Amino acid sequence: LSVHLLTGCQKYIWMGGAPPEGMVIPKHPSCLEVLRMAFAQAARIHARFWGAEKIRKFAGTCRLKGWDWRKGLGRWQWETGVGAGKVFWQIAKAKKDVKWNPELVALVDHAFAKATWQALVGYLQHAPVTLAHGDFHAGNMLLRNDEKQKCQPQKGGSLSSSSREEGGGKIFLFDWSEAAAWEGAVDLAQ
Incomplete structure (x- = not known):
């Protein structure tokens, strides 16, 4: 399921806020649940590549925006x-x-x-530096949704394990053409 259908695709927002006739937008998971899943996915990626040493090794194999700067x-x-x-x-x-x-x-x-x-x-x-997606918005995300288990917020705003890969849905990111060696918060701001 394309995440932009759950959160309000930019095209629909600019055209009056309604999807094309006949398109059914799922009601679950909620936008808040999808946002939590997306931020959790970003956190996993940012944690895996956190720090200049990890990025230096990775940057040597491909071209990351911002590394030259x-x-x-x-x-x-x-x-x-x-x-x-x-x-x-x-x-x-x-x-x-x-x-x-x-x-x-x-x-x-x-x-x-x-x-x-x-x-x-x-x-x-x-x-701080990590691998940033660089174009982190709903149009570049797909959701594998598991209706049986939904994302459950815990004390302090963290996510339960049901929001991770085991169930409750998982966000997949694609279109990594803007990938950058940057601060992780840049992704979340998008």
Whole structure:
């Protein structure tokens, strides 16, 4: 089952919030259960590859976004991306049909003002690193659902074993084309 059908596919949200006629959206597991399963899956992946030594070994076998930046390489690529982001932000900010929250505008303006290559490389020398999916959203997830056992939250917000591989569903991630050597929280923010 494609997870975006459970959590609200972007296409349906932008088109009025309804799936195509005739498409039945399962009611179980709930969006909260799916979110818990997705975060638990991300945590397993991040834990397995946590730390620069593990990533260094892995990065040698494939190309991971962000790895070169940790070594101070790829400045042109980074500055081009940030420069494009600044231009598009100015265009978006100037739109008269959008009412921007002033705090959001101040935050994004401040972030772009502080975004320098030197600041990034300096930060990355000490930042935590793991394997990040890089495009961690519902459209890149499939759910194997087991109706008999559902994800059960435990004290402190952790998950019971029924939410893991043994039953209760499991999230599978695909489209790893944006995989990166980065902080795990980047995946969760998506």
